[in-house]
Amino acid sequence: MALEIERKYLLTIPYQQLIEQGIITVKSEQRIEQTYIAMDKDQELRVRRILDLSSNDYEYTHTFKNGVGLAREEVEYNITKVIYDQVVEAFGFVPLTKNRITAMFGELLVEIDVYDQVDFVVVEVEFGSMEEADSFVPPSWFGEEISFNKKYSNKAVWKQLQTEKQ
Numbered sequence: 001m002a003l004e005i006e007r008k009y010l011l012t013i014p015y016q017q018l019i020e021q022g023i024i025t026v027k028s029e030q031r032i033e034q035t036y037i038a039m040d041k042d043q044e045l046r047v048r049r050i051l052d053l054s055s056n057d058y059e060y061t062h063t064f065k066n067g068v069g070l071a072r073e074e075v076e077y078n079i080t081k082v083i084y085d086q087v088v089e090a091f092g093f094v095p096l097t098k099n100r101i102t103a104m105f106g107e108l109l110v111e112i113d114v115y116d117q118v119d120f121v122v123v124e125v126e127f128g129s130m131e132e133a134d135s136f137v138p139p140s141w142f143g144e145e146i147s148f149n150k151k152y153s154n155k156a157v158w159k160q161l162q163t164e165k166q
Contacts (some may be wrong), residue, residue, distance in 0.1 A: 004074040005133050008152070010029065011121040012143035015112045017103060024103040024110065029053045033095040035088050036158050042068050044155055047087050049078065060084040070133050070147055088109040118157055122146070
C-alpha cells in the first residue's frame with residue numbers, strides 16, 4: 001500500500017492571479033466528481049470520474065485510504081465507466097465536484113482544488129517523506145494550514161452535501 005503524505009492550505013488569493021503574475025505555471029486542469037461509498041473514522045472508499053479538460057478524456061478510479069493526519073495509506077486503481085456508473089447509481093449520493101489545477105510553483109508541484117458546492121479553495125502539496133513535509137515552509141499565499149482540520153476534508157464536505165440533499 002502506498003503512503004500519501006500531504007499538507008493542505010486555504011488559498012488566500014485567486015488562483016488566476018497566481019497564473020497571471022507568473023507565480024505558478026499550470027500543467028493540467030481536471031474536472032472531478034467524487035462519491036464516497038463507505039467511510040469510517042480513519043478509512044474511506046471512494047470513486048471518481050475525472051475529466052482532463054485539455055484532452056476531454058475521462059478516467060474512472062476507485063480509492064481506499066486508511067489513516068488520519070499528514071500520512072495515510074492509499075490504494076488507487078482505474079475502473080471502467082460501467083463500474084463507476086453502477087456504483088454511483090446504486091447509492092444515489094450527491095457527488096462532490098471540483099476543478100483541480102495542477103501547477104508548478106518553482107520546483108514544487110501543487111494542486112489547487114476549486115470546489116463548486118463550498119466557498120473555499122484548497123492548495124495541497126504531496127511529499128516523498130515525513131521529513132520533507134515537516135520541514136516545508138509554505139509561501140504566504142498558501143494561507144491557513146488545514147491539514148488537520150477535518151471540517152475542510154473532502155470526506156466532511158461530501159457528508160454535508162448528503163445531509164443537505166434530504
